[in-house]
Amino acid sequence: MLLYLFDILSREYSVFNVFRYLTFRGICGVLTSLSICFVLGPLMIRKLSHYQIGQTVRQDGPPTHFEKVGTPTMGGSLILISVLLSTLLWADLTNRFVWVVLFTCLSFGVIGWVDDYRKLVDKNPRGIGARNKFLWQSICGLGAALFLYLSAQSDIELSLIVPIFKEVAVYLGPFYIVLAYLVIVGSSNAVNLTDGLDGLAILPTVLVAGGLGIFAYATGHSVFAPYLAIPYIPGTGEVLVFCAALVGAGLGFLWFNTYPAQVFMGDIGALALGASLGVVAVAVRQEIAFLIMGGIFVIETASVILQVASYKLVGKRLFRMAPLHHHFELKGWPEPRVSVRFWILSLILVLIGLATLKIR
Ligand code: 57M
Secondary structure, eight states: OHHHHHHHHHHHGGGGGGGHHHHHHHHHHHHHHHHHHHHHHHHHHHHHHHHTTTOOOOTTTTTTGOOOOOOTTOOOHHHHHHHHHHHHHHHHTTOOHHHHHHHHHHHHHHHHHHHHHHTTOOOTTTOHHHHHHHHHHHHHHHHHHHHHHHHHSSSSGGGEEOOSTTTTTTEOOTTHHHHHHHHHHHHHHHHHHHOTTTTTHHHHHHHHHHHHHHHHHTTTOOOOOHHHOOOOOOOGGGHHHHHHHHHHHHHHHHHSSSSSSSSSOOOHHHHHHHHHHHHHHHTTTTTHHHHTHHHHHHHHHHHHHHHHHHHHHOOOOOOSSSHHHHHHTTOOOHHHHHHHHHHHHHHHHHHHHHHHHOOO
16 A cells, blocks of 8 residues: 555655565565554453453363463464555555455455354354365365466466476466465465464464565566576565565564463464465465475374374374374473474475575
């Protein structure tokens, strides 16, 4: 929004030209969402506690979690408000990528909100139910995928880019919709599964959003894209502002979610954040790099699949409990040790993902 204002002002005062730069608006995006979180965070936690919107904890989980009963949850609303306001303020609102990313973030947030609301306020432990949740995720994921498919302006926008190999791009045609759908819905559920320890999901989300922001900037840059041998897709650079807002909001949320957490994000946060990362990866055509950078989410999801498969096939559990973070907790690792070690792995994976930009 402010872009138009500064555009007009810069005709009179050249100092306002600085706001036209994406990188500068990205920095403003981080600081704005971070500030909103800092200002609204304590207020929101007080309100959630006041209305007793507190977490219920399953009795079959690690015993260390029993004392978390009643921790305010649905704190993801703080993240969504900050990301939304910051993006609306600093991004170019005529950009189609900005709108599809915002749509995905908010629509998955609404699904999570309804689920949380039913569980916590209506006291219905099933929430909206797994099937219903998946149905709505599919509708919203397909909506975003279809929009990107129909608005694509070149074949490269519908191709799978293979990192490391220069100029390897597989044209997907309509299969693009399937891939985009799988990435968005899969990523949403993977982040949701990971969100089971204080700070565990949010910092990797911040790191991956930062990595994808760099990809978005480079992909939308007519000089950097050919220099790095990645496809040039005009307009994707603007997604950097959204990623930056996500980084700021995520750090602001971590302030309150770090061990011992004062608030959990709830499904409203987890589903929205995962879907947002997925749709950004699709928009900037970096699904494979995203798979590497978001490796922590992939490993957590794989641990659940392997655990269920192993139990069904040979009647034995591979892990003490899935997702993987529970396995380490049950081995006796203190919760912060599990989270911090997963963060370190996540940082390494993001760096490897970013390195694919240069190794070509
Ligand atoms: C959500 N939710 C947390 C919080 C958070 C198929 C199966 C693997 C599904 C999985 C599952 O239900 N996952 C989805 C995980 C819950 O956190 C809430 O949920 C939101 C995210 N959706 O924001 O509102 C609990 O996690 C802890 N937590 C923190 N700090 C945080 O910042 O400590 C969350 C955020 C909170 C809190 O204790 O209550 C969750 O874990 O429930 N199911 C499981 O993960 C279960 N695993 C399982 O059944 N494994 C089986 C099979 C199916 C693979 C096995 O290993 O044999 C475990 N989850 C729990 N207890 N809590 C099992 C036992």
